[in-house]
Amino acid sequence: MIYKRSSALFAEAKQYIPGGVNSPVRAFKAVGGEPIFVKEAKGAYLYDEDGNRLIDYIASWGPLILGHAYEPVLNAIIDKAKKGTSFGMPTEIETDLAKLAVSMLPNIDKIRFVNSGTEACMSAVRLARGYTGKDKIIKFAGCYHGHSDSFLIQAGSGAVTFGSPNSPGVTQGTAKDTLLAVYNDLESVAQLIKANKGEIAAVIIEPVAGNMGCIIPTDGFIHGLRALCDENDILLIFDEVMTGFRLGRGGAQEALGIKADILCFGKVIGGGLPVGAFAANNEIMGYLAPDGPVYQAGTLSGNPLAMSAGLAMLTELNNNPEIFTSLQEKTAHLHIGLSKALDKKGIPYQINRFGSMISVHFTDEPVMDFATSAKGNNDTFKKYFHGMLDQGIYLPPSAFESYFLNDALCYEDLDATIEAVDNLDLS
Structure with missing residues (x-):
């Protein structure tokens, strides 16, 4: 080409x-x-x-x-844009989308819209720290939760050591509060919890990872993680920026049969427009400003264009659950064909x-x-990537x-x- x-x-x-x-x-x-x-x-x-x-x-x-x-999403954006693109004030459509999202998600009472997946994960961690009164978090090597300082951490010399920054500009002070575990390795999590007893606010994870390729949780891993969090008064945060409303109308919680304490979402909740969200039950969300002391704000949060696109997208997915079956069948067909080739x-x-x-x-x-x-x-x-590109197939680079x-x-x-x-x- x-x-x-x-x-x-x-x-x-x-x-x-x-x-x-x-x-x-x-x-x-x-x-x-x-x-x-x-x-x-x-x-x-x-x-x-x-x-x-x-x-x-x-x-x-x-x-x-x-x-x-996609036509319904495009039409929703166009219709809304004609009435104004941003107000910095409440609009009814924010509640409409929130009501629909909450109805689709297990274990959730309230949702706060932000402007990106990075902002959603950053805010979720702040909320977890504010709610628990603890400072440290556990993340997993290879899971990406945006470019907030807390998440740009690589491993130290062993599973129980503090992390160290892997981007200039991330301070050692930030790094010391982020502990690094190994995906699909419950023992690595248990060691970190034991070494930092009573200090860990949350574990954040991509329930099905997408930032080291697609990585599937092994049998019992996510359920074991849930149990460890329950035993140690730690909140479990699912970063569903990739999996939310894709693995089913209820996202990874539904697909894996497990409940998280806080959920994070990205652009899917705005039909592909720049948007994000985080959600939890009433008790946890009650700690969020203006109801509670944990501050989070954004001039463009709940932007009417993103809300209209998200409402059109989620309405379609909610009303037509066969879409998820269709997607799974197509992916299985591709898998079989790729394997044979x-x-x-x-x-x-x-x-x-x-x-x-x-x-x-x-x-x-x-x-x-x-x-x-x-x-x-x-x-x-x-060779694979460029060979496919030369034949008109665009894969992740x-x-x-x-x-x-x-x-x-x-x-x-x-x-x-x-x-x-x-x-x-x-x-």
Whole structure:
């Protein structure tokens, strides 16, 4: 494919924007080459600035469950925009969306809208600390909860050590309150709790991880985590920025049969627009300003455009639960086809799938945490990514990202994707 216009736009962008992008993964650093600039999108397809059509497997990193430019969502945004785009005052549609979201989510009484998934997770941790009166949190290596200081932490010398910052600008003071556990390893969590008895406010986790590829919780892991939290008066926070309203109308709580104390959401709750939210029961949310002492605010929180898009999206998902079955069946079809195509290559690989999330890892070892994900052959992944891109398939430009299917994908698209893998030379 030809990408002359994208290359020219990238060169220009680098003169004015750090790295030429506004989010690092877009720069193609992990796969080499230069990023594709999108001109427009519709349904399951992206159309780039050079006129190429690409089958899309990122869906704006998850929220476009029904595909790009979905008509009811677009119409809701247009109608609302004609009446004003932002007021910094309450609007009825905020309550309408809150009421619908709460009705769809297990174990939730109230929800607060914010402007991003990062802000939702940051606010959820602050609320947990305020509610419990404790300072420390546990997160898991490879789980990404946005770029707030508390979350940019890597491992120390052992499972029970304090974390250390892995981004300049994150202070040691912040790092000491973030403890790092291993995904799918309950013992690593138990050790941290034992070493920091009575000091841990919350455990935050992607219940089905999507930021080290799709990583599925092993049997008993999430339930064991729930039990550890209950035994030690620790709040369990589910970061459902990726899984919320995607794995089912009730998200990961419904899919896994487990209840969290606080939930965090991202763009899906605004139909793909910049938005986020966090939610909990009445007792916990009662600690949030203006009812309680934990402060959180935002001029654009509850923005009417995002609220209208979210209401249209969630209404569609709520009224048509067969969408989730359709997505799962399409993802299973893709999984089977990818496996058959990759089997012919004679190279080691693993495919992880949960619901409509899926990822391919070029390793002979099961991928169940960040360490095993990192063992994947990145040179093979680069060949795979660019070989697929050359055939009109847009995959996440990093081995550490999940694919997100949208329901606008048809079986012809899936079969074209499988055929493209069949055509690859990965030797």
